[in-house]
Structure formats: C-alpha cells, structure tokens
Amino acid sequence: MPPAPFTQENLVLADATLRQTVHVSVGGRQMRLRFSNAFGGAALPITAVSVALPAGGKAGVGAIQPGSARPVTFHGGRPSTVVPVGAQVVSDPLPFDLAPRSNLSVSVYLAQGQASNSITSHPGSRTTSHIKAGNHVAAQDLTGSTPTDHWYFLSGVEVTAKPATSAVAIVGDSLTDGRGSTTNMNDRWPDRLLERLHTSPATAGVAVLNQAAGGNRVLNDGLGPNLLARLDRDVLAQSGVEWLIVFEGINDIGTAEATPEAQRQIAQDLIAAYDQIIVRAHAHGIRVYGATLLPFGGNTSYDDPAGLRESARRTVNEWIRTSRRFDAVIDFDRVVRDPENPRNLRPELEVGDHLHLNPDGYKALADAVPTWLFR
Incomplete structure (x- = not known):
C-alpha cells in the first residue's frame, strides 16, 4: 500500500x-x-x-x-x-x-x-x-x-519499433524480480541480459519483458496469483512475444512440507505444470526455454537437514535438462552453484541468505544465456 x-x-x-x-x-x-x-x-x-x-x-x-x-x-x-x-x-x-x-x-x-x-x-x-x-x-x-x-x-x-521487433518474456520469482540487486540501478539479470542482447546487431531489436513477482509460485498463489493462473495475462497477452523463459519453482519446493511424500509430489506437480506452460505457449507460436533452479543450501527457511527439498530440486532440474520438452535449456544451476558444495550458491555471488544473488550473481546469470536463442 x-x-x-x-x-x-x-x-x-x-x-x-x-x-x-x-x-x-x-x-x-x-x-x-x-x-x-x-x-x-x-x-x-x-x-x-x-x-x-x-x-x-x-x-x-x-x-x-x-x-x-x-x-x-x-x-x-x-x-x-x-x-x-x-x-x-x-x-x-x-x-x-x-x-x-x-x-x-x-x-x-x-x-x-x-x-x-x-x-x-x-x-x-x-x-x-x-x-x-x-x-x-x-x-x-x-x-x-x-x-x-x-x-x-x-x-x-509499448513502443512502435522500426524495424519491427520481438520480445522475450521472463516469468519468475524474486530471483528475476531482482531481490539483491541495486535499487534504481537496473541491474537485475533480465536488465543485464538486455544489455548483452543490444551489443550485437543480430539481437539489438529484442525487447525483454520482466514478468516476475517476488514470492511467486508456479502451482499455488503466493505473493500474487500462481504462474499457471497468470500466464495468459503476463505472457500470452503481451505484444510481440516470441520467446518465453521459465525460471520459477523454488518457492513451490521451499514452502512444501519437508516430508518424502510432499517433496515427491511437488516435484511431479512442477514437472506437469512446466509441461502445461509449454503446451499453452506453443499454441501461440512461442518458443519456451527452461532455466534450472538454483541451490538454497544453508537457507534457514528452505533448507532441511534431511535434504528432501534438495532432492526435489535435483529431480526437477534433471527433468528440465533431459526431458527435451523445452525448446532449449538455460542451466543457471551450473553457473552459480558452489563447485565444492553443489547444494550451496557460490559465496561471492549471493547476498548472505543462501537464496538470493547479488549484482555479480545476476550478471553471471545473464552471461549464461546464449544470445543465439533470440535470433
């Protein structure tokens, strides 16, 4: 308010x-x-x-x-x-x-x-x-x-652009909304991706639509309606969208009960939801790219001693990487996880809560996106 x-x-x-x-x-x-x-x-x-x-x-x-x-x-x-x-x-x-x-x-x-x-x-x-x-x-x-x-x-x-241009819409949670970025400096990872795209004549006309909401979830309402409910308004109804990046699901895993049954179910439900998103976007001629979920080891809210949520995250990421349902995969997990402890983020790239990235971390995400995906 x-x-x-x-x-x-x-x-x-x-x-x-x-x-x-x-x-x-x-x-x-x-x-x-x-x-x-x-x-x-x-x-x-x-x-x-x-x-x-x-x-x-x-x-x-x-x-x-x-x-x-x-x-x-x-x-x-x-x-x-x-x-x-x-x-x-x-x-x-x-x-x-x-x-x-x-x-x-x-x-x-x-x-x-x-x-x-x-x-x-x-x-x-x-x-x-x-x-x-x-x-x-x-x-x-x-x-x-x-x-x-x-x-x-x-x-x-919206602008009338000449020559005509196309847009990539990005759906996500606080990691895309920019928690940990610098207020008034536009250094979220979609902002950094935009800068990269506009350095090349082949992608200089691509628009980037940041359609993220901190606290958002794929399956259930959180801060705002769930992704399945808001997909039509926030992606399919947007002008000129040709590509969609899906980078969301960690809040679903992190807020589900830390029991074997609950985490197995949330992983299965997320996979089914991703498949629905792909089907609905493809019906509008939109190519869909899946981004792997980041680790949260050490976070006081999401990490659990038995590693049940970590297991669900890995299950979801394995499906993103290997199912071949997405038109391409952007492997953010590989970029920012700690090589010595893959359950954790690299310390120099996160803000200290073991969940959100700092501006250097967001730049690492943007640098990991292949720009040829938008030619």
Missing part, C-alpha cells in the same frame, strides 16, 4: 500525484501506456497522466527534464479514464522519442483516489517512486514528495 498519508480506510491516493520511473528495453518514436486494475477492489479513476524524461536520465528521481513532459490521452483524446475492476486500459498512441534501454518518467494524478484498499501494485520494484498531494503531473520536480520503493497501476510501456 502507498505510505501515509496517502492510504486511508478504503481510499488510496486521493488528490495525489504519483511519479514513477520505468526502464524500457527497445526504443521508438511512438509509445503508449497500459494501466491495470487487475487486483483492484473498485474502479480506478485516472484523472490525468503525463510522460517525461527523468532528470539526468536516472531511475528513481522525482524531477524531470525541462520541456520533456507530454500529456497522455485515452479513448481518442480524453485526458482521463476509468479502469474497471479486473481490467486494463491502453492509452492513445503518443509521439515521443524514446531511446533503447532508457528510463521513462510517468506521472499519474488521481483526484478521487481509488475507493478500495485492494489495489494493483508491484512491491518489488527496486525503483523509487514519488507521491505528492495535489495535481503535479507537469511539474518539473516534486519537492517535498514522499518516496516509496514500489510501483502502482502502470503495467506496461
């Missing part, structure tokens, strides 16, 4: 401006925004929106470059819109020069606020947003605003 005083009982962000920065992958000369009310408990009335280039081109700043702000319209020229419960709204196309791998500032004003304490947000943004009372969508800076490291309502930025 937004911080005080912008959250009241059954009312969020009333008479407030929310300024957020997001990191785009490919650039273009025309863009549009997507706003989501997927999890809202009431209609979302958006009063005014503008886009601009953030000051210094940086993420997480409250100021914008002078003269760069442009108003966003909806439904053929209206300055405002209402997003129904469970729905999304796409803005009108807007002429706007957006460079590849640049940051974009999006300011949203809600005069009435949203009349619910159930809202659509992204807790693990690793990017600072700014909130200030009143309408300041065109203001150069938001002096006196309240910072918060979350995103709200904004669910996508």
